[in-house]
Each structure stands twice: as structure tokens, then as C-alpha cells.
Amino acid sequence: MKFLLVYPSWPKLEHQTPFTLPPHGPIVMAAAIPSWVDVTFVDENVDEIPFDGGWDFVGLSMMLTSQQPRGFAIAQEFMSRGIKVIAGGISVMLHADEVQKHVDSVFYGEAEGRLEEVFNDFTNGKLRSRYDYSLNFPDTELIxxxxxxxxxxxxxxxxxxxxxxxxxxxxxxxxxxxxxxxxxxxxxxxxxxxxxxxxxxxxxxxxxxxxxxxxxxxxxxxxxxxxxxxxxxxxxxxxxxxxxxxxxxxxxxxxxxxxxxxxxxxxxxxxxxxxxxxxxxxxxxxxxxxxxxxxxxxxxxxxxxxxxxxxxxxxxxxxxxxxxxxxxxxxxxxxxxxxxxxxxxxxxxxxxxxxxxxxxxxxxxxxxxxxxxxxxxxxxxxxxxxxxxxxxx
Ligand code: B12
The missing domain is CATH 3.80.30.20 (tm_1862 like domain)
Known part of the structure; x- marks a missing residue:
């Protein structure tokens, strides 16, 4: 199964030196994806998004509130191609109800120990519109x-x-x-x-x-x-x-x-x-x-x-x-x-x-x-x- 994980771009602070740090949430999340899933990652701050890569499933990882407008446009691109989109990350947790309007599924919480269920649901055509683990933190041993x-x-x-x-x-x-x-x-x-x-x-x-x-x-x-x-x-x-x-x-x-x-x-x-x-x-x-x-x-x-x-x-x-x-x-x-x-x-x-x-x-x-x-x-x-x-x- 081909899963594309996307990190939408955001505008840098005006005046700030234009360098880009590597993302963190997406690579920590990706470590929790079951081994049978084939994962590709794209950070739009430094790369183009391959919209037509033959993806089965797409994940959006959003850290900042200001990533949302671009994130929603990206979700729309994939969904209009019939590809299901799940969103997670800090900005998704902060604005879950708003994000829900723009994607097929919202993941709320920390990913460790939870993604087997998400990918199994997707494979069985049973992806839920929300996975809510907000009050249930995983054991840090799992990270x-x-x-x-x-x-x-x-x-x-x-x-x-x-x-x-x-x-x-x-x-x-x-x-x-x-x-x-x-x-x-x-x-x-x-x-x-x-x-x-x-x-x-x-x-x-x-x-x-x-x-x-x-x-x-x-x-x-x-x-x-x-x-x-x-x-x-x-x-x-x-x-x-x-x-x-x-x-x-x-x-x-x-x-x-x-x-x-x-x-x-x-x-x-x-x-x-x-x-x-x-x-x-x-x-x-x-x-x-x-x-x-x-x-x-x-x-x-x-x-x-x-x-x-x-x-x-x-x-x-x-x-x-x-x-x-x-x-x-x-x-x-x-x-x-x-x-x-x-x-x-x-x-x-x-x-x-x-x-x-x-x-x-x-x-x-x-x-x-x-x-x-x-x-x-x-x-x-x-x-x-x-x-x-x-x-x-
Ligand atoms: C690292 C960081 C940065 C880095 C980001 C580097 C990069 N390239 O991404 C840098 C330094 C660039 C940065 C900048 C800013 N940041 Co900052 N940053 C953080 C910080 C400290 C850590 C984030 C992190 O790595 N968390 C740990 C990871 C493992 O957790 P996670 O992302 O939640 O991921 C887990 C889950 O969410 C889930 N998950 C993640 N993605 C996905 C995707 C899917 C599909 C699924 C299912 C699950 C999933 O899985 C992961 C593992 O469990 C947070 C505070 C914090 N401690 O969280 C602030 C934070 C995100 N930043 C914040 C802010 C305010 C900023 C700035 C706007 C201002 C500033 N100077 O701080 C600037 C950006 C300015 C600009 N316009 O350019 C705010 C967010 C505000 C908001 N609502 O937008 C935070 C929360 C700090 C705060 N004080 O409140 N930041």
C-alpha cells in the first residue's frame, strides 16, 4: 500500500533568515506506521508535491495554524482524485472541527500504538471520520x-x-x-x-x-x-x-x-x-x-x-x-x-x-x-x- 505523508508549506516570519529546519512530527509519526505500509514523505517547504504518484492513501501532517490554508488546498487536490486523506499533528488537534470539514479523517492525539488500527480500517474500507485519543496518552516506551x-x-x-x-x-x-x-x-x-x-x-x-x-x-x-x-x-x-x-x-x-x-x-x-x-x-x-x-x-x-x-x-x-x-x-x-x-x-x-x-x-x-x-x-x-x-x- 502506497502512503504519501505531506507536510504543507507555511510562510516564514518576515525578516527571518530563510533557512528551513527538518520537520519532526511527521518523522516521529512515520516511525509508528506499520511495516507493511510503503511510506513516502514530502515536505512542501523544500519540495514539490507529487500529486499524481499513484498513491492509495494520503496523510497530512500540520504543526502550525498557518499551515492550514495550504493543507486544505492540498487535501482538496487529492480528494478530487478520489484519494482518501487523513490529517494529524498539532494544528489538527488545536482545530479538529474545522479540519474535519476539509479531510476524510481527523487523527487527534499521539500516534504511537494507534496506527495499525487506522491503516487496517483504511484497507478494509472502514476509515473512521475521527480517531480521538486526546485523553489517552501512549506509554512513552512506545516512542x-x-x-x-x-x-x-x-x-x-x-x-x-x-x-x-x-x-x-x-x-x-x-x-x-x-x-x-x-x-x-x-x-x-x-x-x-x-x-x-x-x-x-x-x-x-x-x-x-x-x-x-x-x-x-x-x-x-x-x-x-x-x-x-x-x-x-x-x-x-x-x-x-x-x-x-x-x-x-x-x-x-x-x-x-x-x-x-x-x-x-x-x-x-x-x-x-x-x-x-x-x-x-x-x-x-x-x-x-x-x-x-x-x-x-x-x-x-x-x-x-x-x-x-x-x-x-x-x-x-x-x-x-x-x-x-x-x-x-x-x-x-x-x-x-x-x-x-x-x-x-x-x-x-x-x-x-x-x-x-x-x-x-x-x-x-x-x-x-x-x-x-x-x-x-x-x-x-x-x-x-x-x-x-x-x-x-
Ligand atoms: C519544533 C517546533 C518548531 C520548529 C518546526 C520545524 C519544522 N520544520 O517543522 C520551528 C522552530 C521552525 C518552529 C517555528 C514556529 N513555531 Co513551533 N514548535 C515546535 C515545537 C517545539 C515542537 C513540535 C514537535 O516536534 N512536537 C513533538 C512531535 C513528536 O509531536 P507532534 O508534532 O504532535 O506529532 C505527533 C502527533 O501529533 C502525531 N502526528 C503528527 N503528524 C501526523 C499526521 C498524521 C496523518 C497522523 C495520523 C498523526 C500525526 O504523531 C506524532 C507522534 O505521536 C512545538 C511545541 C511542542 N512541544 O509541541 C512548537 C509549536 C508547534 N510552535 C508554535 C509556534 C507559535 C511557532 C511559531 C509560529 C512562532 C515561534 N517563533 O515559536 C514559529 C513559526 C514562525 C514562522 N511563521 O515561520 C506553537 C503552535 C502555534 C500554532 N497554533 O500555530 C507550538 C505548539 C508552541 C507553543 N508555544 O504553543 N516550531
Whole structure:
């Protein structure tokens, strides 16, 4: 049976350096597909979709809300050829009812241990319109090494440098931060993968650079140190979301090859300044992920924030406009206060204003977004800062 798994393209952030990272959800999902299925994968961010490849069944994997308009057009192309389409992934879980209108079947939840049933149903002509495993997380022991061989690795390079490979050591998140929906998706209980499974997967990765995509590594100190000890022998350089601010943890992270972290920076507090200094003291770089347009920020605060980022010598900065994505605390607040301006998924790219800001007009926030990128990278362009970060390793 010929199954085509498609990852629809999405627009990059305006101002962002145009490189593409390899996808993660689709290759983790593909590892759970029964061995009797012949799988081909296409990432439309780097390749053309082979619509007429003689496919029996098509899967759409969608991570971002902004992938949906393209995803639905792709589904339509295949369905008009009489081919059944199933959709899964983060964006499908966040918008299941909407997605349901555009595909034959919606898969809601994590795929491990569930796909034998889906493919058997399809083969027997009994594909269901919805597979709902939202409240039923699989045992993390079932998460095998992601199926990286279905990726065309040559497509994921920038100026001749191979991009990171994505990898995860846990699911779920015990934090519940205002702009984030991961607690809704993977549950508020931290679910680590068994260390022998982590090591098994690391042994299959031929790239020396990784992005550890776990929501936050700072979930459990004992686990974090054990993870770093497991990673150390593989001699990778890796970036990740926040690491716990603790000497023992940071030292273990450095031993294991910590390269840089993505650190949310929404204000100019001493807490944030100290956090950045501590990473730097340990030789760990910091890419700030900066959300513009929170209710706490006036126009002056945004200007001060960008000065602060230069002062604390952030290695890189990624600015986004606050976006009240579905199933987040900030979305609930904006809806309660009647401040949502649009629900058009194509606008949810994180570089467009989709809500009414508290202290300025939507137009002014949009202008400040462009200003922030230009101002931060005025002296040293993004490509040069990226080059410096790469030179560290
Ligand atoms: C990796 C990642 C990225 C990578 C993606 C690389 C790539 N090429 O795809 C990068 C860094 C590019 C990225 C960018 C962004 N991201 Co991001 N990202 C993630 C992250 C951290 C991990 C996703 C992941 O790998 N999960 C683990 C995998 C295994 O889980 P999964 O995808 O759900 O897959 C499982 C199931 O869903 C299922 N499945 C998946 N596909 C399919 C298909 C079928 C057919 C079936 C049956 C099943 C199935 O099987 C899998 C195994 O069980 C998530 C947060 C999180 N922890 O989930 C945010 C997340 C997806 N990102 C988010 C956001 C906001 C962004 C940005 C918009 C803004 C930003 N700067 O963060 C930007 C994009 C900006 C732009 N316009 O370019 C939001 C989503 C918001 C939304 N509703 O759109 C998330 C949820 C984080 C959050 N804070 O809320 N991101």
C-alpha cells in the first residue's frame, strides 16, 4: 500500500533568515506506521508535491495554524482524485472541527500504538471520520527513534551548513505559560521517555547538531541531569528551550554539548538579565524569543526592550507579534475582552497583528515589529550573528 505523508508549506516570519529546519512530527509519526505500509514523505517547504504518484492513501501532517490554508488546498487536490486523506499533528488537534470539514479523517492525539488500527480500517474500507485519543496518552516506551531516513537531508542546509536534526526526550509540560498551547496538547503531566529509548534514538542520528524540542527541559532536576549524562557520550552540540538555572544542571548541560538556548524575553527585569548572564558564564549562547504586544508593553517599553537585548548581548533575537493561538490562556483573555480581530488561519504566522493591543493601535504594533528587527540587527546583521554562533562549535 502506497502512503504519501505531506507536510504543507507555511510562510516564514518576515525578516527571518530563510533557512528551513527538518520537520519532526511527521518523522516521529512515520516511525509508528506499520511495516507493511510503503511510506513516502514530502515536505512542501523544500519540495514539490507529487500529486499524481499513484498513491492509495494520503496523510497530512500540520504543526502550525498557518499551515492550514495550504493543507486544505492540498487535501482538496487529492480528494478530487478520489484519494482518501487523513490529517494529524498539532494544528489538527488545536482545530479538529474545522479540519474535519476539509479531510476524510481527523487523527487527534499521539500516534504511537494507534496506527495499525487506522491503516487496517483504511484497507478494509472502514476509515473512521475521527480517531480521538486526546485523553489517552501512549506509554512513552512506545516512542521509537524517529524515521529520519524518509527526509531528504540535502534540502536542509543553509550556505552549505547542515541544519540541526530535531529530537525529543519527553512529552507534556507542567507549566502553563500564557501564549503556549502545549499543556493542552500533551497534557500538564511531564512524561519523560525512558533513557534507554533516548540513547537508542541518539545513536541513529548522524548529525552532530541537534535541536532538543522538548517544551522546557527545566521540568525535573534529577531527570534533566540524567538526560544530559545520557546525551554526553554522543558528543552532539545542541540547542533547546530553557534549562534550569542551577550550577549542577548547567555544568552537566555543558558537558553534554549545550550550545545555545531559546529564552523568552518579554521584559527588562534583573531576573531576565541574570538568566542570560548565567547562560553566558557557562559558555551557552542565548537566542531570545521576544513577543511584542503584550498588555504590559507600551511603545516606550518595546523600544527599551530592544536596547536591553543589545545591552545584555543576546546572541540572536527572534521577534514575533503576540498571537492568541487556539487553546492558550491569552486566547481566552482576548476573547473574554472582545479583542480578537481575526480568526483567519493564514494570519496566524506570528508576524501579523490579529488582536487589539492594549496600549497602541494594531498598525503601530505592526510597525514596531519591523522596527525591532531592523534595530536589533542594525550593527551586526542576522547572518553574521548566526555565523558567530556557529563558530562557537
Ligand atoms: C519544533 C517546533 C518548531 C520548529 C518546526 C520545524 C519544522 N520544520 O517543522 C520551528 C522552530 C521552525 C518552529 C517555528 C514556529 N513555531 Co513551533 N514548535 C515546535 C515545537 C517545539 C515542537 C513540535 C514537535 O516536534 N512536537 C513533538 C512531535 C513528536 O509531536 P507532534 O508534532 O504532535 O506529532 C505527533 C502527533 O501529533 C502525531 N502526528 C503528527 N503528524 C501526523 C499526521 C498524521 C496523518 C497522523 C495520523 C498523526 C500525526 O504523531 C506524532 C507522534 O505521536 C512545538 C511545541 C511542542 N512541544 O509541541 C512548537 C509549536 C508547534 N510552535 C508554535 C509556534 C507559535 C511557532 C511559531 C509560529 C512562532 C515561534 N517563533 O515559536 C514559529 C513559526 C514562525 C514562522 N511563521 O515561520 C506553537 C503552535 C502555534 C500554532 N497554533 O500555530 C507550538 C505548539 C508552541 C507553543 N508555544 O504553543 N516550531
Amino acid at each position: 521509537g527513534p524517529a524515521r529520519r531516513l524518509i527526509l531528504d537531508h540535502d534540502k536542509y542546509a543553509y550556505k552549505g551548513v547542515r541544519m540541526v536534526d530535531l529530537f525529543h526526550a519527553s512529552r507534556g509540560c507542567r507549566f502553563n505559560c500564557y501564549p503556549c498551547c502545549t499543556g493542552y496538547l500533551g497534557g500538564r503531566t511531564f512524561r519523560p521517555r525512558p533513557m534507554h529509548r533516548v540513547a537508542e534514538e541518539l545513536a541513529t542520528i548522524d548529525n552532530d547538531k541537534l535541536f532538543v524540542v522538548d517544551n522546557s527541559l527545566a521540568q525535573d532536576k534529577v531527570w534533566e541531569i540524567e538526560l544530559f549524562k545520557t546525551m554526553a557520550p554522543f558528543k552532539k552540540h545542541w540547542c533547546c528551550h530553557p534549562i534550569q538555572d542551577d550550577d549542577e544542571v548547567l555544568a552537566a548541560a555543558v558537558d553534554a554539548g549545550a550550545w545555545y538556548v531559546y529564552q523568552g524575553v518579554d521584559d527588562t527585569s534583573d531576573f531576565i538579565r541574570n538568566r542570560i548572564n548565567r547562560y553566558h558564564q557557562y559558555g551557552i549562547g542565548v537566542e531570545g524569543t521576544i513577543i511584542l504586544g503584550t498588555d504590559e508593553q507600551t511603545e516606550d517599553d518595546i523600544k527599551r526592550l530592544v536596547e536591553f537585548l543589545l545591552e545584555v548581548k543576546l546572541d540572536l533575537a527572534e521577534f514575533t507579534i503576540m498571537t492568541p493561538f487556539a487553546h492558550t490562556k491569552i486566547r481566552e483573555q482576548m476573547e473574554r475582552e472582545g479583542r480578537m480581530l481575526t480568526y483567519d488561519p493564514g494570519m496566524y504566522t506570528a508576524d501579523k497583528v490579529v488582536f487589539q493591543p492594549k496600549h497602541m493601535s494594531a498598525e503601530r504594533l505592526q510597525e514596531l515589529y519591523h522596527w525591532a528587527w531592523d534595530q536589533f540587527y542594525d550593527d551586526e546583521p542576522q547572518t553574521y550573528k548566526m555565523y558567530k554562533l556557529h563558530k562557537k562549535i
